[in-house]
Amino acid sequence: MLGAQGRAVHQCDRGWAPVFLDREQSISLMSVGFLLEKPDEAVVWRGPKKNALIKQFVSDVAWGELDYLVVDTPPGTSDEHMATIEALRPYQPLGALVVTTPQAVSVGDVRRELTFCRKTGLRVMGIVENMSGFTCPHCAECTSVFSRGGGEELAQLAGVPFLGSVPLDPALMRTLEEGHHFIQEFPGSPAFAALTSIAQKILDATPACLP
Amino acid sequence: MLGAQGRAVHQCDRGWAPVFLDREQSISLMSVGFLLEKPDEAVVWRGPKKNALIKQFVSDVAWGELDYLVVDTPPGTSDEHMATIEALRPYQPLGALVVTTPQAVSVGDVRRELTFCRKTGLRVMGIVENMSGFTCPHCAECTSVFSRGGGEELAQLAGVPFLGSVPLDPALMRTLEEGHHFIQEFPGSPAFAALTSIAQKILDATPACLP
Secondary structure, eight states: OOSOTTOOOEEETTEEEOEESSTTOOSEEOOGGGGOSSTTOOOOOOHHHHHHHHHHHHHTBOOOSOSOOOOOOOSSSSHHHHHHHHHHGGGOOOOEEEEEOSSHHHHHHHHHHHHHHHHHTOOEEEEEEEEEEEEOTTTOOEEOSSOSSHHHHHHHHHTOOEEEEEEEOHHHHHHHHHTOOHHHHOTTOHHHHHHHHHHHHHHHHSOOOOO | OOSOTTOOOEEETTEEEOEESSTTOOSEEOOGGGGOSSTTOOOOOOHHHHHHHHHHHHHTBOOOSOSOOOOOOOSSSSHHHHHHHHHHGGGOOOOEEEEEOSSHHHHHHHHHHHHHHHHHTOOEEEEEEEEEEEEOTTTOOEEOSSOSSHHHHHHHHHTOOEEEEEEEOHHHHHHHHHTOOHHHHOTTOHHHHHHHHHHHHHHHHSOOOOO
């Protein structure tokens, strides 16, 4: 998605150097994908090995000064999530951004994520609904592909902010697949407007720790 | 999705009695969801505890005589997948049915699943592509919401059967959400035709062990 496939991590004197996306080194990445020899290699790891790597990604990477550290986790409430929370606790994480799709099955999973956050003392910054309807590029009619409003209802129920809905957007999918720059190519797309508004709400609520 | 929420598992003299969907007891279910006291309870379990429960689901449930046992796993190649394969190995599982969505990010994950199957000696019965395009109910034009053909390309690359594509179908989503019977209500829907064809290919390739 970020055009970083095939890049590798190097050792520097302060630890692992992350992969930089741009010359200004304004976005740095770390992923188990950078450590694999072949892109289709399976990471057949049990919990303890995953937990150890997650700790290393926090402590052994030469992150330098960061405004924000974003950790993208799989769905669930298992080893990865516990290890991430434990590794980041000394740095007082701002909170969890919880993403759901509109249908009841997904909302049910996310209710359990919210319980997990409460149990582990992680603040929930808000809920985002993804895949919220599809605007047909042929007739401009919008259809709820899944159902509608599950994310907002859940946010009300749980008493956390609802940050917005991101529609299914073929232009976004295509630019991600082809490695183009979505923001430059489709500044008028509905997904871009939705994502910008969500990002702004998060920035407003969580000021970066700038020096 | 199966209208079994809120049902509970009972102890019988041969072990745990699964949850039956119909009076004829032709479909029986087991899920960690049936063991939770509250539906939003988080299953904050590390690998070893999950592995133990997966083994119990195979050995301690009074399954009776089954034609097919279907295990729906999360994506990935971790504890759940290893525990499932280990628990089922004595029963010589027919194989893995691998589901992907069309976009490159998902296809990349699934390549790693295929490597995992090869490493663990599990036959791959075939690949199914889900969320393959959306037919607008307003103008009947079909749009590739994600990209197109990723599943079929992957099957060719891996030398395994491609079993078919299932389109995004709002009728299927709605019946799942509302607990209606999709097959009875929408026998003409494109998703139903696709799912029937895939099921038939699997049945043809893997005869049930009938008494």
